[in-house]
Amino acid sequence: MTSFQNIIPFQSEQLAQAHIIQSDKEALEIARNLADHFKAGAVQRDAERILPFEEIEAYSQSGLWAITVPKEYGGAEVSSYTVAQVIALMSGMDGSIGQIPQNHFYGLEILRNNGTEEQKQKLYAEVLKGARFGNALAEFKTKTAAQRQTAIRKTEQGYVINGEKFYCTGSLFAHCIPTLVVDENEQQFLVFVLRDSEGLTLIDDWSGFGQRTTGSGTVKFDNVQVLEKDAVRFDTAYSRPTVSGPFAQLLHASIETGIARAAFKETLNRVRQARPWIDSGVDKATDDPLTKLELGRVIADVRASEVLLKQAARSVDAA
Numbered sequence: 001m002t003s004f005q006n007i008i009p010f011q012s013e014q015l016a017q018a019h020i021i022q023s024d025k026e027a028l029e030i031a032r033n034l035a036d037h038f039k040a041g042a043v044q045r046d047a048e049r050i051l052p053f054e055e056i057e058a059y060s061q062s063g064l065w066a067i068t069v070p071k072e073y074g075g076a077e078v079s080s081y082t083v084a085q086v087i088a089l090m091s092g093m094d095g096s097i098g099q100i101p102q103n104h105f106y107g108l109e110i111l112r113n114n115g116t117e118e119q120k121q122k123l124y125a126e127v128l129k130g131a132r133f134g135n136a137l138a139e140f141k142t143k144t145a146a147q148r149q150t151a152i153r154k155t156e157q158g159y160v161i162n163g164e165k166f167y168c169t170g171s172l173f174a175h176c177i178p179t180l181v182v183d184e185n186e187q188q189f190l191v192f193v194l195r196d197s198e199g200l201t202l203i204d205d206w207s208g209f210g211q212r213t214t215g216s217g218t219v220k221f222d223n224v225q226v227l228e229k230d231a232v233r234f235d236t237a238y239s240r241p242t243v244s245g246p247f248a249q250l251l252h253a254s255i256e257t258g259i260a261r262a263a264f265k266e267t268l269n270r271v272r273q274a275r276p277w278i279d280s281g282v283d284k285a286t287d288d289p290l291t292k293l294e295l296g297r298v299i300a301d302v303r304a305s306e307v308l309l310k311q312a313a314r315s316v317d318a319a
Contacts, residue, residue, distance in 0.1 A: 015175075018130030019063035020074065024082040027067045031086040034062055035093040042094040049212045052097055056132070056173045059090075065101055066127045068108050073124040080247065081313035084254040088309070091258030092265075096213040098258055100170040102251045103135030106244075107178040110190050113242045114233050122229075123192060126176075134174030134195070136219040140166035150221065152181040152189060158227040161191065165219045171195075171202055172215030179221070180234060188235040191226050199224040243319050250312055257305045264302050268295065 021027050038055050045052055059065065064086060069075020083105065091098025111123055127133075141164070142149055150163025161181055171177055177200070179191045193200060203218040237244040271291060 015126070015129040015131060016061065018061045018066065018128065020128060021063040021067055021076045021078075023076060024078045027064060027076060027078050027082055028085060030062050031064060031089050034059060034064070035089045038090065038097050039093040042097075045094070046096065046210065046212050051172065051213050051215060052094070052100075053173065055094075055097055056100060059097065059101070060130050060132050065104055065130070065132060068105055068112075069124045069127055070112065073120060074128055075124065079313065080250060080316040081310055084250055084257075084309055084313045087251055087254035088258030088261070091255045092262030095211045095255070095259050098255050099211055099214050100173060101132075102255065103137065103169055103178070104133040104174075105251060106248050107133045107135065107190065107192075109244050109247050110178075110234060110237055111232060113237045113244055114190075116229075116232075118229060119232060131175045132170070132173055133192070134168060134171035134177045134215075136165035136168045136171065136177050136179040136193075136221075138165060138167040140164070140218075148180060148182040148188065150179065150181050152183050152191065152226075152231070154183075155225070157225060159191070159225070159231060161193070161221040161224045161226060163221050165221075167216050168202075168219045169214050169216040171217065171219055172204060177219060179219075187233070189231040190234040191231045193221075193224060193226055193230070197224050197226070243316050246312075246316050246319065250309075250316055253305075253309055253312065257302075257309050260302050260305060264298055267298070271295065 019030075021030065037058070038052075041050075044050065067076050067078045067086070068083060069077065071077045087098055087102070108123075108127065111120060115123070123131075136150075138145070139147070139149060150161065150165060152159050152161050161179065163181070165179065168177070174195055177193050177195055179193050180188060181191055182188050195202070199222040201220045201222070203220070204215070206212075206215065206217040208214075208216070
Protein backbone atom coordinates (compact mmCIF):
# COMPACT_ATOMS: atom_id res chain seq x y z
CA MET A 1 0.00 0.00 0.00
CA THR A 2 1.42 3.34 -1.04
CA SER A 3 0.29 6.87 -0.25
CA PHE A 4 0.38 9.18 -3.25
CA GLN A 5 -0.40 12.33 -1.30
CA ASN A 6 0.74 15.43 -3.22
CA ILE A 7 2.34 13.39 -6.00
CA ILE A 8 1.29 15.94 -8.63
CA PRO A 9 0.73 19.38 -7.05
CA PHE A 10 -1.71 21.28 -9.24
CA GLN A 11 -1.50 24.93 -10.12
CA SER A 12 -3.40 25.91 -13.26
CA GLU A 13 -0.70 28.38 -14.30
CA GLN A 14 1.86 25.54 -14.23
CA LEU A 15 -0.02 23.44 -16.78
CA ALA A 16 1.63 23.11 -20.16
CA GLN A 17 -0.84 24.26 -22.77
CA ALA A 18 -2.51 21.19 -24.20
CA HIS A 19 -3.43 20.90 -27.85
CA ILE A 20 -6.91 22.23 -28.52
CA ILE A 21 -8.95 19.97 -30.79
CA GLN A 22 -11.26 21.75 -33.21
CA SER A 23 -13.56 19.04 -34.58
CA ASP A 24 -14.95 15.52 -34.26
CA LYS A 25 -12.81 14.39 -37.18
CA GLU A 26 -9.62 15.67 -35.58
CA ALA A 27 -10.52 14.04 -32.26
CA LEU A 28 -10.91 10.63 -33.91
CA GLU A 29 -7.69 10.98 -35.89
CA ILE A 30 -5.69 11.84 -32.78
CA ALA A 31 -7.37 9.03 -30.83
CA ARG A 32 -6.43 6.44 -33.46
CA ASN A 33 -2.79 7.54 -33.44
CA LEU A 34 -2.58 7.56 -29.66
CA ALA A 35 -4.33 4.21 -29.31
CA ASP A 36 -1.69 2.53 -31.46
CA HIS A 37 0.95 4.01 -29.18
CA PHE A 38 -0.83 2.91 -26.00
CA LYS A 39 -1.22 -0.65 -27.24
CA ALA A 40 2.52 -1.19 -26.94
CA GLY A 41 3.23 -2.40 -23.42
CA ALA A 42 -0.43 -2.65 -22.39
CA VAL A 43 -0.18 -6.33 -21.46
CA GLN A 44 2.98 -5.75 -19.44
CA ARG A 45 1.50 -2.75 -17.66
CA ASP A 46 -1.50 -4.77 -16.53
CA ALA A 47 0.47 -7.89 -15.62
CA GLU A 48 3.08 -6.01 -13.58
CA ARG A 49 0.77 -3.17 -12.51
CA ILE A 50 2.86 -0.41 -14.01
CA LEU A 51 0.81 2.76 -13.61
CA PRO A 52 0.56 4.61 -16.96
CA PHE A 53 1.57 8.10 -15.85
CA GLU A 54 3.36 8.94 -19.11
CA GLU A 55 0.51 7.61 -21.25
CA ILE A 56 -2.12 9.59 -19.32
CA GLU A 57 -0.04 12.76 -19.62
CA ALA A 58 0.16 12.24 -23.38
CA TYR A 59 -3.57 11.46 -23.51
CA SER A 60 -4.63 14.70 -21.78
CA GLN A 61 -2.03 16.86 -23.56
CA SER A 62 -3.38 15.59 -26.89
CA GLY A 63 -6.55 17.60 -26.22
CA LEU A 64 -8.81 14.56 -26.04
CA TRP A 65 -9.75 15.19 -22.40
CA ALA A 66 -11.24 18.55 -23.41
CA ILE A 67 -13.39 17.47 -26.35
CA THR A 68 -16.69 17.92 -24.47
CA VAL A 69 -15.96 21.52 -23.47
CA PRO A 70 -18.67 23.68 -25.11
CA LYS A 71 -17.73 25.77 -28.12
CA GLU A 72 -18.64 28.97 -26.32
CA TYR A 73 -15.83 28.25 -23.85
CA GLY A 74 -13.25 27.37 -26.49
CA GLY A 75 -13.80 23.61 -26.81
CA ALA A 76 -14.76 21.37 -29.71
CA GLU A 77 -18.05 20.21 -28.09
CA VAL A 78 -17.93 16.97 -30.05
CA SER A 79 -20.92 14.64 -30.30
CA SER A 80 -21.58 11.99 -27.69
CA TYR A 81 -20.92 9.39 -30.37
CA THR A 82 -17.43 10.79 -30.94
CA VAL A 83 -16.75 10.59 -27.20
CA ALA A 84 -18.04 7.01 -27.22
CA GLN A 85 -15.80 6.09 -30.15
CA VAL A 86 -12.73 7.59 -28.49
CA ILE A 87 -13.39 5.75 -25.21
CA ALA A 88 -14.10 2.47 -27.00
CA LEU A 89 -10.96 2.78 -29.09
CA MET A 90 -8.76 3.41 -26.05
CA SER A 91 -10.44 0.64 -24.08
CA GLY A 92 -9.67 -1.84 -26.81
CA MET A 93 -5.97 -1.03 -26.64
CA ASP A 94 -5.71 -0.78 -22.85
CA GLY A 95 -8.78 -1.33 -20.67
CA SER A 96 -7.36 0.78 -17.84
CA ILE A 97 -6.51 3.77 -20.02
CA GLY A 98 -10.00 3.51 -21.51
CA GLN A 99 -11.55 3.63 -18.03
CA ILE A 100 -9.44 6.35 -16.42
CA PRO A 101 -11.05 9.48 -17.99
CA GLN A 102 -14.61 8.22 -17.51
CA ASN A 103 -15.32 10.32 -14.43
CA HIS A 104 -13.38 13.26 -15.85
CA PHE A 105 -16.01 13.48 -18.59
CA TYR A 106 -18.77 12.80 -16.07
CA GLY A 107 -17.59 15.68 -13.88
CA LEU A 108 -17.61 17.96 -16.92
CA GLU A 109 -21.19 16.88 -17.67
CA ILE A 110 -22.32 17.76 -14.13
CA LEU A 111 -20.53 21.09 -14.50
CA ARG A 112 -22.30 21.74 -17.82
CA ASN A 113 -25.71 21.09 -16.25
CA ASN A 114 -25.30 22.62 -12.81
CA GLY A 115 -22.25 24.88 -12.74
CA THR A 116 -22.40 28.64 -12.42
CA GLU A 117 -20.96 30.83 -15.16
CA GLU A 118 -17.94 31.58 -12.95
CA GLN A 119 -17.34 27.87 -12.31
CA LYS A 120 -17.58 27.02 -16.00
CA GLN A 121 -15.20 29.78 -17.03
CA LYS A 122 -12.60 28.63 -14.50
CA LEU A 123 -12.80 24.84 -14.85
CA TYR A 124 -13.24 24.70 -18.63
CA ALA A 125 -10.16 26.91 -19.05
CA GLU A 126 -8.12 24.55 -16.87
CA VAL A 127 -9.28 21.48 -18.78
CA LEU A 128 -8.36 23.13 -22.09
CA LYS A 129 -4.86 23.62 -20.65
CA GLY A 130 -4.64 19.91 -19.87
CA ALA A 131 -6.08 19.55 -16.37
CA ARG A 132 -7.31 16.07 -15.45
CA PHE A 133 -10.22 15.39 -13.11
CA GLY A 134 -10.30 12.18 -11.11
CA ASN A 135 -13.19 11.32 -8.83
CA ALA A 136 -14.15 10.51 -5.27
CA LEU A 137 -17.79 9.49 -5.63
CA ALA A 138 -18.33 5.97 -4.29
CA GLU A 139 -18.13 4.93 -0.64
CA PHE A 140 -17.13 1.56 0.71
CA LYS A 141 -18.73 1.51 4.16
CA THR A 142 -22.32 2.60 3.55
CA LYS A 143 -25.25 0.18 3.50
CA THR A 144 -26.33 1.18 -0.02
CA ALA A 145 -24.63 2.88 -2.95
CA ALA A 146 -27.04 5.83 -2.66
CA GLN A 147 -25.94 6.72 0.87
CA ARG A 148 -23.18 9.28 1.48
CA GLN A 149 -21.22 9.80 4.68
CA THR A 150 -18.56 12.15 3.38
CA ALA A 151 -19.73 15.48 4.75
CA ILE A 152 -19.28 19.13 3.85
CA ARG A 153 -19.73 21.79 6.51
CA LYS A 154 -19.74 25.56 6.16
CA THR A 155 -16.99 27.60 7.83
CA GLU A 156 -16.07 31.26 7.93
CA GLN A 157 -13.63 30.72 5.06
CA GLY A 158 -15.85 28.50 2.93
CA TYR A 159 -16.35 24.77 3.51
CA VAL A 160 -14.55 21.84 5.13
CA ILE A 161 -14.79 18.19 3.98
CA ASN A 162 -14.38 15.03 6.07
CA GLY A 163 -14.81 11.45 4.94
CA GLU A 164 -13.43 8.55 2.96
CA LYS A 165 -14.04 7.34 -0.59
CA PHE A 166 -13.19 4.15 -2.48
CA TYR A 167 -13.14 3.07 -6.13
CA CYS A 168 -11.79 6.50 -7.06
CA THR A 169 -10.89 5.75 -10.68
CA GLY A 170 -8.17 8.00 -12.07
CA SER A 171 -7.47 9.78 -8.81
CA LEU A 172 -3.75 8.92 -8.84
CA PHE A 173 -3.36 10.67 -12.20
CA ALA A 174 -5.58 13.69 -11.46
CA HIS A 175 -4.83 17.33 -10.86
CA CYS A 176 -8.26 17.85 -9.31
CA ILE A 177 -10.63 15.38 -7.67
CA PRO A 178 -14.38 16.05 -7.96
CA THR A 179 -15.81 14.77 -4.68
CA LEU A 180 -19.42 13.88 -3.91
CA VAL A 181 -20.45 15.16 -0.47
CA VAL A 182 -23.61 15.83 1.53
CA ASP A 183 -24.37 18.80 3.81
CA GLU A 184 -26.42 19.01 6.98
CA ASN A 185 -29.58 19.57 4.90
CA GLU A 186 -28.99 16.36 2.90
CA GLN A 187 -28.16 18.39 -0.20
CA GLN A 188 -25.45 16.85 -2.36
CA PHE A 189 -22.57 18.72 -3.97
CA LEU A 190 -19.77 17.83 -6.34
CA VAL A 191 -16.76 19.68 -4.99
CA PHE A 192 -13.71 20.18 -7.21
CA VAL A 193 -10.88 19.58 -4.74
CA LEU A 194 -7.28 20.27 -5.73
CA ARG A 195 -5.23 17.12 -5.25
CA ASP A 196 -2.53 18.95 -3.28
CA SER A 197 -5.05 20.25 -0.71
CA GLU A 198 -3.92 19.90 2.89
CA GLY A 199 -5.63 16.95 4.56
CA LEU A 200 -6.29 15.05 1.31
CA THR A 201 -4.60 11.66 1.05
CA LEU A 202 -4.58 9.28 -1.92
CA ILE A 203 -3.89 5.62 -1.14
CA ASP A 204 -2.85 3.19 -3.86
CA ASP A 205 -4.73 0.17 -2.51
CA TRP A 206 -6.69 -0.89 -5.61
CA SER A 207 -6.68 -4.61 -6.33
CA GLY A 208 -8.52 -6.16 -9.24
CA PHE A 209 -8.45 -8.86 -11.92
CA GLY A 210 -7.79 -7.00 -15.14
CA GLN A 211 -7.85 -3.20 -15.45
CA ARG A 212 -5.28 -3.17 -12.65
CA THR A 213 -3.81 0.25 -13.41
CA THR A 214 -6.87 2.51 -13.20
CA GLY A 215 -5.70 4.13 -9.95
CA SER A 216 -9.03 3.31 -8.32
CA GLY A 217 -7.96 3.28 -4.68
CA THR A 218 -8.94 5.18 -1.54
CA VAL A 219 -9.18 8.95 -1.06
CA LYS A 220 -9.37 10.36 2.48
CA PHE A 221 -10.45 13.84 3.54
CA ASP A 222 -9.34 15.15 6.93
CA ASN A 223 -10.66 18.68 7.42
CA VAL A 224 -9.95 19.58 3.80
CA GLN A 225 -10.78 23.23 3.25
CA VAL A 226 -12.42 24.30 0.00
CA LEU A 227 -13.98 27.49 -1.28
CA GLU A 228 -17.69 27.96 -1.86
CA LYS A 229 -17.05 28.58 -5.57
CA ASP A 230 -15.57 25.07 -5.91
CA ALA A 231 -18.86 23.37 -4.90
CA VAL A 232 -21.33 22.49 -7.68
CA ARG A 233 -24.83 21.34 -6.74
CA PHE A 234 -25.10 17.65 -7.66
CA ASP A 235 -28.52 16.25 -6.76
CA THR A 236 -30.45 18.72 -8.93
CA ALA A 237 -28.80 17.17 -12.01
CA TYR A 238 -31.07 14.20 -11.30
CA SER A 239 -34.15 15.87 -9.83
CA ARG A 240 -34.89 17.52 -13.19
CA PRO A 241 -34.57 16.20 -16.76
CA THR A 242 -30.90 16.13 -17.81
CA VAL A 243 -28.74 13.61 -19.68
CA SER A 244 -26.19 13.30 -16.84
CA GLY A 245 -27.23 9.73 -16.05
CA PRO A 246 -27.58 8.50 -19.65
CA PHE A 247 -24.24 10.10 -20.59
CA ALA A 248 -22.53 8.36 -17.67
CA GLN A 249 -23.95 5.01 -18.72
CA LEU A 250 -22.93 5.66 -22.33
CA LEU A 251 -19.33 5.95 -21.15
CA HIS A 252 -19.62 2.59 -19.36
CA ALA A 253 -21.06 1.00 -22.49
CA SER A 254 -18.24 2.48 -24.59
CA ILE A 255 -15.59 0.90 -22.36
CA GLU A 256 -17.29 -2.49 -22.51
CA THR A 257 -17.85 -2.33 -26.27
CA GLY A 258 -14.21 -1.46 -26.89
CA ILE A 259 -12.96 -4.30 -24.71
CA ALA A 260 -15.37 -6.77 -26.33
CA ARG A 261 -14.30 -5.79 -29.83
CA ALA A 262 -10.61 -6.13 -28.96
CA ALA A 263 -11.19 -9.47 -27.22
CA PHE A 264 -12.87 -10.84 -30.33
CA LYS A 265 -10.04 -9.66 -32.57
CA GLU A 266 -7.48 -11.31 -30.30
CA THR A 267 -9.53 -14.51 -30.23
CA LEU A 268 -9.81 -14.53 -34.02
CA ASN A 269 -6.06 -14.01 -34.40
CA ARG A 270 -5.34 -16.97 -32.17
CA VAL A 271 -7.88 -19.17 -33.95
CA ARG A 272 -6.35 -18.26 -37.31
CA GLN A 273 -2.92 -19.24 -36.03
CA ALA A 274 -4.24 -22.61 -34.94
CA ARG A 275 -6.64 -23.13 -37.88
CA PRO A 276 -5.44 -21.23 -40.98
CA TRP A 277 -8.37 -22.52 -43.04
CA ILE A 278 -10.76 -20.16 -41.18
CA ASP A 279 -9.91 -17.30 -43.55
CA SER A 280 -8.53 -19.25 -46.50
CA GLY A 281 -11.68 -19.17 -48.56
CA VAL A 282 -11.74 -22.96 -48.65
CA ASP A 283 -14.95 -24.52 -47.39
CA LYS A 284 -13.82 -26.79 -44.61
CA ALA A 285 -16.60 -26.10 -42.17
CA THR A 286 -16.84 -29.80 -41.48
CA ASP A 287 -13.33 -29.63 -39.98
CA ASP A 288 -14.56 -27.57 -37.04
CA PRO A 289 -18.09 -26.23 -37.47
CA LEU A 290 -18.47 -25.45 -33.76
CA THR A 291 -15.56 -23.02 -33.86
CA LYS A 292 -17.14 -21.12 -36.72
CA LEU A 293 -20.52 -21.20 -35.02
CA GLU A 294 -19.21 -19.75 -31.78
CA LEU A 295 -17.11 -17.11 -33.54
CA GLY A 296 -20.19 -16.09 -35.51
CA ARG A 297 -22.26 -15.74 -32.36
CA VAL A 298 -19.63 -13.59 -30.68
CA ILE A 299 -19.06 -11.23 -33.61
CA ALA A 300 -22.83 -10.83 -34.03
CA ASP A 301 -23.02 -9.68 -30.40
CA VAL A 302 -20.07 -7.34 -30.83
CA ARG A 303 -21.49 -5.76 -33.99
CA ALA A 304 -24.90 -5.40 -32.37
CA SER A 305 -23.27 -3.68 -29.39
CA GLU A 306 -21.52 -1.24 -31.72
CA VAL A 307 -24.77 -0.38 -33.45
CA LEU A 308 -26.62 0.05 -30.15
CA LEU A 309 -23.80 2.24 -28.83
CA LYS A 310 -24.17 4.53 -31.84
CA GLN A 311 -27.95 4.69 -31.45
CA ALA A 312 -27.64 5.40 -27.72
CA ALA A 313 -25.13 8.21 -28.29
CA ARG A 314 -27.37 9.84 -30.90
CA SER A 315 -30.30 9.57 -28.49
CA VAL A 316 -28.29 11.32 -25.78
CA ASP A 317 -27.44 14.17 -28.15
CA ALA A 318 -31.05 14.40 -29.33
CA ALA A 319 -32.24 14.59 -25.72
